[in-house]
Amino acid sequence: MxxxxxxxxxxxxxxxxxxxxxxxxxxxxxxxxxxxxxxxxxxVPLRVTGSPRKTGTAKGHVWLSEDFDTTPEDFEDYVRGTFFSIPIRFSGGSRRIPSSLPG
Structure with missing residues (x-):
């Protein structure tokens, strides 16, 4: 030591x-x-190595499409669960749950 x-x-x-x-x-x-x-x-205390992160280092590498904030037309159906439903087995029997996947 x-x-x-x-x-x-x-x-x-x-x-x-x-x-x-x-x-x-x-x-x-x-x-x-x-x-x-x-x-x-x-x-012993930890010694922080490296430099602090700098903002703006990804500028020009990341972009959002113009319709980023636009809600998709069928999204409301998805939220309400009116798309497809598929059977799922649970220990107490089976139930049908909403799914956005064709079943």
Whole structure:
């Protein structure tokens, strides 16, 4: 581990004081969790790599058709369930449920 002063905690203490250990580890303090005084793991903060996302990077690659907001003519029938119906077997018998697929 390479450092002289390590904060070492057994598993039971780490469990009981976890949020405090997180607060110690966030600024970079070494926090080691041990079993039978043998170090098992080190609690360290994640380091975010890469740059933040930039807006507008897909400009010119994505488009919407002019009729994007237009409701299809047969959509109302679909919502009301008046298209086709197909039989489906359930454990309590069979039922017919609406489907937009020919059956």
């Amino acid at each position: 390479g450092r002289d002063c390590l904060a070492q905690f057994n598993i039971a203490d780490a469990k009981a004081h976890f949020s405090g250990l997180v607060q110690k580890a966030l600024p970079g303090e070494d926090v080691v969790i041990a079993r039978d005084n043998k170090p098992l793991l080190r609690l």
